[in-house]
Amino acid sequence: MAAVALLFAAGCSSGDGTNPSAGTPGASKEAASPSTAAPSPAPSPAGPPAKGSVKVVSTLAEDLKSPWGAAVLPGGDLLVTSRDEGTITRVDAESGDKTEIGSVPGVAPGGEGGLLGLAISPSFASDRQVYVYFTTASDNRIARLLYDEQKPAGQQLGAPDTVLRGIPKGIIHNGGRIAFGPDKMLYAGTGETGETGLAQDKESLGGKILRMTPDGRPVHGNPEADSVVYSYGHRNVQGLAWDSEKRLWAAEFGQNTWDELNLIEPGKNYGWPEVEGEGGRSGFVDPVAQWKTTDASPSGIAYAGGSIWMAGLLGERLWRIPLSGTAPSADPQAFLEEEHGRLRTVVPAGGDKLWLLTSETDSRGTPESGDDKILQLEVR
Secondary structure (H helix, E strand, C coil): CCCEEECCCCCCCECCCECCCCCCCCCCCCCCCCCCCCCCCCCCCCCCCCCCCEEEEEEEECCCCCEEEEEECCCCCEEEEECCCCEEEEECCCCCCEEEEEECCCCCCECCECEEEEEECCCHHHHCEEEEEEECCCCEEEEEEEECCCCCCCCCECCCEEEEEEECCCCCCCCCCEEECCCCCEEEECECCCCHHHHHCCCCCCCEEEEECCCCCECCCCCCCCCCEEEECCCEEEEEEECCCCCEEEEECCCCCEEEEEEECCCCECCCCCCCCCCCCCCCCCCCEEEEHHHCCEEEEEEECCEEEEEECCCCCEEEEEEECCEECCCCEEECCCCCCCEEEEEECCCCEEEEEECCCCCCCCCCCCCCCEEEEEEC
8 A cells, every 4th residue: 555545524734733724385395305495485574463552551740831852761761842941851751750850041932933852862871962953033953962960950951052053943834853863863854934935945954854963964875965954845844753674754744635644765855835645746755644634733753563653733643554664554543532632742662662742731732630741552
């Protein structure tokens, strides 16, 4: 199945998940010597089942304010950003105890901007660096900060060391997801800030997936030797994840019709604003799966158990997309529909476990007592 379309009621996903407008047998033992007998084929690895399951094992933490980015520290505890408060909180993976480790200077919250994505250095054991993507008064940028756990709570972050600046900012479509890939390079998903032409402009960092060294420099093997642009033609990339074969997947908002899950290849054009969803047009890459915007408005994604798991904001559900190589092996399946409100970020927790962050306190939800939360899921 090259692509999957789930045909539900049409809607409009504007910005951050709102809807303002509505065999051949071998020779026998007797007939063949050991040197000529056909070898036995290796067993194929079992893929994910067509139908999955999700169980909420526990609520790890409550009362988080505008949580956005999350990453798991060595040892299992989580770091979580607050978009609107500009702070980073450590959450104990066993007790759920929360400790604010510090704030990021220069964060200018507004609309969909603020302190967004977070990633842990692949060399964290030696360099103690935490990476963040955040909005300033003039742009979006990526910086790293030294995390010193020996200092008092609230004072454990060093001064930001900016590794990349000049990513366009806006009230909407700031992108913001960052992650280190299997190659130990830093990837970032950006948005086109509502200025659609930026997505097709290879000289702009807006509407792109970026790939850079931990110091923010272009990587050997990028499409252009002097550029951090890895792919283009994106509207607002919100999710990044790699599968077991080290393939990069990304989720992004559509506008009026289709949200997308894309398989990312370097130098490819993913269509926005010329194409939304499957277009079948030469020169543009069609999504692997697509959803009506009211059913998804995708944010973070994670890979576990042979499937991509995609958090939905406006859709208020967790999507499972089982994979067979580079295509879905069965129809995407929705879980937790309207049970926990808007869902922002999903993070692997090892084996068949995921961490899931809700997003009811982002000014677009309807927060209830305890929001926002971190849920531990058991999935298959």
